[in-house]
Amino acid sequence: PGSLPDKEMCMTHVDHSLCEYAALLHAQGTPKREIFAALLEEFNGTPYVWSGTSIDGADCSGTVCAALNALFFTDKRNTAHGLYKTVFTQPFLHDRSLHALFFLKEDEHGLLHAAHVAGAVGGDMYLNESRIEAHKCGTVRSLEELRRMYPQYLLVRRAYRSGAWA
Numbered sequence: 001p002g003s004l005p006d007k008e009m010c011m012t013h014v015d016h017s018l019c020e021y022a023a024l025l026h027a028q029g030t031p032k033r034e035i036f037a038a039l040l041e042e043f044n045g046t047p048y049v050w051s052g053t054s055i056d057g058a059d060c061s062g063t064v065c066a067a068l069n070a071l072f073f074t075d076k077r078n079t080a081h082g083l084y085k086t087v088f089t090q091p092f093l094h095d096r097s098l099h100a101l102f103f104l105k106e107d108e109h110g111l112l113h114a115a116h117v118a119g120a121v122g123g124d125m126y127l128n129e130s131r132i133e134a135h136k137c138g139t140v141r142s143l144e145e146l147r148r149m150y151p152q153y154l155l156v157r158r159a160y161r162s163g164a165w166a
Contacts, residue, residue, distance in 0.1 A: 018070035033098040039067035040119040040127040043138040063129040084114035092157035103153035
């Protein structure tokens with residue numbers, strides 16, 4: 001599938017095991033969306049840790065950033081709102097896109113702010129890394145379950161903007 005990114009670029013914000021897994025999937029010709037989903041699934045059962053980015057403990061944006069870092073062999077970190085404003089900026093058109101689910105709420109100025117994010121693992125399923133989960137661990141949830149869990153938020157799916165993270 002062409003030249004692979006240098007997995008050594010994947011440094012502090014992601015487990016090296018995730019980078020190795022991503023490199024293997026890249027070498028097998030797996031589409032990026034499927035690699036992203038597989039990397040997110042590695043966080044199923046991961047304890048919620050504020051500002052964490054590893055499979056030992058992560059928060060919502062840390063989980064998505066770790067998957068993006070392993071996917072693109074980079075070393076970046078952003079908040080849910082930062083991901084919403086700069087990375088996942090394209091309209092959601094179909095489940096076959098690399099995308100994330102954002103939980104929007106009005107801020108004190110009446111502007112929508114992404115307060116939470118869940119990465120897409122396939123279909124209408126998302127990896128939700130949140131302290132409100134009953135066991136405070138990453139859990140794969142359906143879009144419908146997340147709507148019921150977060151009625152105070154406007155849930156919006158947005159697709160990855162090509163080159164935004166790489």
